Each structure stands twice: as C-alpha cells, then as structure tokens.
Amino acid sequence: MLADPVMTQLQAFVAERDWDQFHSPANLAKSISIEAGELLECFQWSDAGDAEETVAELADVLTYCLLLADKLGVDPSDIVLAKLEETKKKYPVETAAGRSTKYDRLSD
Amino acid sequence: MLADPVMTQLQAFVAERDWDQFHSPANLAKSISIEAGELLECFQWSDAGDAEETVAELADVLTYCLLLADKLGVDPSDIVLAKLEETKKKYPVETAAGRSTKYDRLSD
Amino acid sequence: MLADPVMTQLQAFVAERDWDQFHSPANLAKSISIEAGELLECFQWSDAGDAEETVAELADVLTYCLLLADKLGVDPSDIVLAKLEETKKKYPVETAAGRSTKYDRLSD
Amino acid sequence: MLADPVMTQLQAFVAERDWDQFHSPANLAKSISIEAGELLECFQWSDAGDAEETVAELADVLTYCLLLADKLGVDPSDIVLAKLEETKKKYPVETAAGRSTKYDRLSD
Numbered sequence A, B, C, D: 001m002l003a004d005p006v007m008t009q010l011q012a013f014v015a016e017r018d019w020d021q022f023h024s025p026a027n028l029a030k031s032i033s034i035e036a037g038e039l040l041e042c043f044q045w046s047d048a049g050d051a052e053e054t055v056a057e058l059a060d061v062l063t064y065c066l067l068l069a070d071k072l073g074v075d076p077s078d079i080v081l082a083k084l085e086e087t088k089k090k091y092p093v094e095t096a097a098g099r100s101t102k103y104d105r106l107s108d
Helices: A004-016 A025-041 A051-072 A076-090 B004-016 B025-043 B051-072 B076-090 C004-016 C025-041 C051-072 C076-090 D004-016 D025-041 D051-072 D076-090
Strands: none
Touching: A004 A051, A004 B076, A025 A051, A025 B025, A025 B051, A025 C025, A025 D025, A051 A076, A051 B025, A051 B051, A051 B076, A076 B004, A076 B051, B004 B051, B025 B051, B025 C025, B025 D025, B051 B076, C004 C051, C004 D076, C025 C051, C025 D025, C025 D051, C051 C076, C051 D025, C051 D051, C051 D076, C076 D004, C076 D051, D004 D051, D025 D051, D051 D076
C-alpha cells in the first residue's frame, strides 16, 4: 500500500476544509495537468531547473495524483506495478534497449 | 518511505533497457505533462471518464513522477508531506473551508 | 495569410529583446503547454471561467503558437486548413454528427 | 481580423457535425491542453522534433484556440496584440534584453 500515512493526512486536510465537493475525477485530472504545467515551467527556457522549485511543483502533481487514486478507490503502488507489467510487454528488452522509440515504431 | 518495492522495480525496468540516459529532469517533466494530457483526455467532452482508462493514464503520470523524484534524490512521501505543511498555512481552515478560491484571493 | 500585422509586431518585440535565442521549437512547445495549463486553471474547479482571465491566457497560448509557426516557417491559416481536410475524412458527417466519439471508435 | 476564411470553414465544419454542443469554453480549454501535450510529445526525448508531426499537432492546438476565441466572441489577432502591449510593459527592453528571467525577478 502506498504511503498510508500520507493518504490519511491528505484526507484529513481535505475533510477539514470541506473540499471533497470540488474533487470530482474531472477536476482532479484538470488539476494534475495544471500542476504539471507549473513543473514544466521550471525547464521552460533551459534544461537545468531550480532544484527547490522543481521539488515543490512535483509535490503538487503527486498530491493531486494521490487524491485522484483515492477518489477512484485504487492504490497508487498497485496501479503503477500493473501498468509496468503491460509496459514490459510493449517494450521488450531485446528491441527497446537504448532506444527512445515509441512502441508502435519499434520494429521500423 | 514511498513504495520501495515500486521504486526498485521501476529502477530495474529502466536499467534493463538502458533508458536512464533519456531521463533528464527536463525530459521527465515533459513526460509528466504529456501523460497528464492523456489523463485529461478521458474527460475531454464529459465529466464522466471511463474508469479503466483513467486508472491506466493515472498510472503513467505516477510512474514518471516516481522516476523524477528518484532522479532528484527525494522521497515522494516526504515532499508531499512537506508541501502539505505549507499549503495548510496558505489555506487556514477558518477562511478556506468550503471555498475553492485561490489563496491570494481568500481575503477578498 | 494569418494576421501579418500580428506576426510583424511579434517578431519586432522578440528582436528588440534579443529573445530569439530562447525560441527553439522545443522551448516554444513547452511554452504552449505551460500557457495551456494557465488557461485550464480558469476552469479548474468550475465550468464557468472568468471571461477576462480566459481571454488573457488564450492570448498567451496563441502568441506562442504564432511564434512556433513562424519558427517552423509555416503559415498558421494554411496548416489549420490543411489539418481540417484530414479531420473531415476522419469524421464523416454521416457517422460523426452529434457524437463526441473519437474517430477510432466511430464504427463501434 | 484573423483569418476570416479559416473561421468560416471551422464554423461550417462544426455546424455540419452538430458539435457546437460539446464546445463549452471549459471543454475547449481542456482540448487545448490535450493537444498541447501531443505537440510536446514531439520533443519528449529530444530537442529535435519531426517537422511534419510538429506542424500537424500545432495545427490542432491552433484549431481549438480559434474555436475558443470564436466561442468567447473575441478576435484572435486583437487579443494577441492587446496582450503584447501588456507584455511590453512587464518586459522593458532595458532590463529584459537577452534574458529569459521571468518579469517578477527582473530586478533581482
């Protein structure tokens, strides 16, 4: 189970402020995109981002991801591992190693 | 600590394929935005997203978030909890409860 | 041709500040995503966005789109019309009318 | 006025398919973010994107931008020029030339 103490604290934070009403899956998905854009902004003009700001923005993306997982009733660790199994098949080591090519072009 | 077994498996997956060379913080930040867009697509025309697809796309966003945390040498749980402390101050229960107003307008 | 007066003014603005050095296609693509996130923020918790802010953020997205078109040496009007021709084939009126279904599922 | 022939064709395309019902400002804002992510994907692992794909994805972002401008009853050229005037003040040539620094840090 991923970070139960974290989820418990996030749930308490949300409940205290009566914010669950705003946390539809759609609104959380929008929030994840919005925070992802703020994270990307750390690298807007350069490949070297400020470490502190990058960590802060990453924390925001992760927070909304955990809230969405909770809303969907899934465990973040479980879904990452499940997806990893699928990805291993799409990108077999033999053909994918050392290449950033997308899976649908691996045999080009 | 957030999901050590997950991080260990992700690291093995990346190492096997010699993909670490592509995982600069900048490239991982771009990847998070890209996957966030695919997650958002589940809700493009409707507030009701297909549950299975939403979970799959959320898993992708989370995966890249974990890879970035690892690359930055931070623990995902720790940074989420640290950010939560800051957010509690920006949104005190007394003024923020039940309102989706952004913190810089809370006293309007 | 799309808004030559606009492109001329944008080019002058960029040249005056010696900013072309930052306007690689990759950096402009990141900028478009970043501004798209700020536009989306107008609708983060509600379907009703503030009109003034929405227009301001849309202007930012459009600005970077025009800069990227210029950098790629293409005319925005031309590429939109060219893409429209392709999209008409993917979404024939007979099957697509009144439905938001993505083209690869239209015959489900 | 920006590309009236383009807007006229886009409006006809949408009307023929009875798609205006899906084009709330919120849905169009989501669509812009989604397409921006697909554009960004051209540069996910490298600063060199495939020219043809980049143009195609940029066309998609622009298309949704034009649809949103139309929905909001504003002219794309006008709002870009209006925003440019504001940006000129935030980034005076004297302090901003040759620097990618954000306006709130220009005098650091």
